[in-house]
Amino acid sequence: MNTFGIRFRFTTFGESHGKAIGCVVDGVPAGLEVDEAFIQSELDRRKPGKTKFETARKEADKVEILSGVFEGKATGTPIAMVIFNTSQKSKDYSNIKDLFRPGHADFTYFHKYGIRDYRGGGRSSARETAARVAAGGLAKLMLRELGIEVNSGISEIDGIHATCYNYDYPAQSEIFALDPSVEEAQKNAILEAKKAHDSVGGVVRVVIRNVPVGLGQPLYYKLDALLADAMMGINAVKAVEIGDGCMSARSKGSQNNDQIRKDGFASNHAGGILGGISDGEEIVVNVYFKPTPSIFQKQHTITTQNEEVDFELKGRHDPCVAVRGSVVAESMAALVIADMLLLNMGSKIEGLKRYYS
DSSP: OOEEOSSSEEEEEEOTTSSEEEEEEEOOOTTOBOOHHHHHHHHHHHOSSSSTTSOSOOOOOOEEEOSSEETTEEOSSOEEEEEEOOOOOGGGGGGGTTBOOTTSSHHHHHHHHSOOOOSTTGGGSGGGHHHHHHHHHHHHHHHHHTTOEEEEEEEEETTEEOSSOOTTGGGGOTTOBSOHHHHHHHHHHHHHHHHTTOOOOEEEEEEEESOOTTOOBTTTBOHHHHHHHHHHTSTTEEEEEETTGGGGGGSOHHHHOOOEETTEESOOTTTTEETTEEOSSOEEEEEEEOOOSOOSSOEEEEBTTOOEEEEOOOSOOOSOHHHHHHHHHHHHHHHHHHHHHHHHTTSSHHHHHHHHO
16 A cells, blocks of 8 residues: 555655655656656755754755656656665664654554564655655646646644745745744744654645646545545644634534635635535645654653563654645645546546547
8 A cells, every 4th residue: 555546646665764765656647848856846845954943864855767757758657766865873763673652653563564663663754755745746747737736834833823824935934834923933832842852733734726626536536535535644644624624513504605606606615625526716725743753752662572661762853743744745735636637537528539539
């Protein structure tokens, strides 16, 4: 289960402290101009060690395209991309070789597979998400050809909420904040947690614009269901909302319905999706990240031999994983939309007739 998507699909490989991570992307339409510099710029947004608000691990995250591109264009065959790891410090994990870190996948992976890769969690590490961002870069290049935009940013850190959403501002912000008026407070919350050897959670808001009406495959491949699936598959994500999300359960139908006129919808409580199908409005997704479980305080746990122990973690970790999770959520949203666009090509017989006539 390392593959996501149907028509626009990608498979990732590699571990946090292995030689490399990467992906194979299938379904990229032939003739698409593959801007390698753009894909690299996406990875630069996610890469660690840029600011004091992130892990100190330094990785160039230099992407190399191995196949599927000729003279700058996709050939229609699988595009393989690789990112070599250059800053592993496996010795930082030697003291946890035989124990399970609270809040991590150590316990469940060990009981499922019977193998303990203690070097940063191996395959379960968020390091794998760099490959998703590389794949998402290809999806965004395809969406750009169709005028579809995918943007994201941090709307909340440690309970400090944005009061407005400026999707141009995150490019200027060290934490990809959507609201400059609360950015400093959000930054301080991260630094205070870091100083206390603790961590904080956060919320990423993703918005997708200019999506045509009709994307989504009812009943069991709905657009909102797949977006939620994509986001919940990201490390540390514990909840996802489409549109008003949980607030919808606290409102009346008369308040929640998006009434319709000939020039469009009067509101967008549904977040751009009705019946699992896009309605042409902005698609809005809120993604909730838990606090980074890697904290530098004494904790209680058990060993692989079921012995109770106390331990203190070492290493280099993000004090707020949501910050770098922003571009990952954005990338996954782009991959979902790309897949749905290709799936939608055959939803009407008229479209097939036009294509094959």
